[in-house]
Amino acid sequence: PKAAGSAFAPSNIALCKYWGKRDAALNLPINSSLSISLGDLGTRTELRIRDEGIASTSSRRAVEAMPSSLDLVYLNDALQSPDSSFAQRISAFLDLFRPMLGNAGFEVRTENNIPTAAGLASSASGFAALVMALDDFAGWGLERRKLSMLARLGSGSASRSVYDGFVQWHAGTHPDGSDSFAEKLSFQWPEFRIGILELTDAAKPVGSRDGMNRTVETSPLYRSWPTQAGRDIETIRRAIQEKDFSALGQTAEQNALSMHATMMSAWPPLIYLQPESMAMIHQVQRVRADGLEVYLTIDAGPNIKLLFLEESEADVAGSFPGLKIIKPFEEVP
Ligand code: DP6
16 A cells, blocks of 8 residues: 555535435435535545554454544544544444454544535545545445445545536445446536535534435335426436436426425424525526526425526626636636
8 A cells, every 4th residue: 555545536416316325334325416516625535544553463352342432533634533423424334344444443633625515425526535545545446337336435425426527326225335426417518617616514414324214214205206307317317418407407306395395294293494495496497587597406404506607697696696617617626
């Protein structure tokens, strides 16, 4: 291995959402999903063996007994407690690779340049960057498809964050997950814009993992989800290919709101939308009725992401003060 490995991975926003697992341990999804990566917004991760001292027999024994506690995990330069869910999730993931890397503890430094409260999945860019940093550290030279499958084990949506641009994650059918990986769609769309509205930084009540499982188990509306997602992903693929922004926006918005309908009909209900989210959903409908071509998407949280083209940028910015505008194809690092 090298002295240190490092990598950057972009965050991504799904236009056709991943919601529901057929295997929780391997993060195998029920439906395929399609996302757009956010250029230079994401996570940079650096990874090295924690320290030389671990080579001594007694500390090595300690590492073997309880390896996770020996990782040092930093988030934006702040050391995270080993008990924090952030450090635990990283350590549990590193446990998968520890035996082939000398059973050592790691020092992991994670820098997110994603506005933390914006409800952008930092687990997606986080696990993608971590896998690529591991690959760089160990000198495996794995192909993207393998990196995507490994990132998936950390977080499903991370499988898509190993690529720039439009990305499709194939759900696959094999129980071992060998056909469940993401692939880059080679279409560019330089005029594509994403607007981030930070409405609230209220922590989400239920994380994606538990939220999905609850929805699959209890929501009567979930039954129609896999069929709809299958249709939506084809429509969005075609829309990207033909640069049909109306078809893309309509389908992405309907897909996101349908996902929220399955969440709301779960029991206990999963209501991620806050009053501010609702107000914004209505405002999007209003400005669209006035002729502005803008659509929305929402993940498992209260914040809204807007989808529009460069030609509408000034009008959209005027209608939504405080909007952070991302140019996914112009800001590839
Ligand atoms: C609503 O990838 O965070 O953002 O696999 O349990 O880690 P785990 O879930 P995660 O779920 C993302 C759900 C979503 C939709 C999406 O990004 O496709």
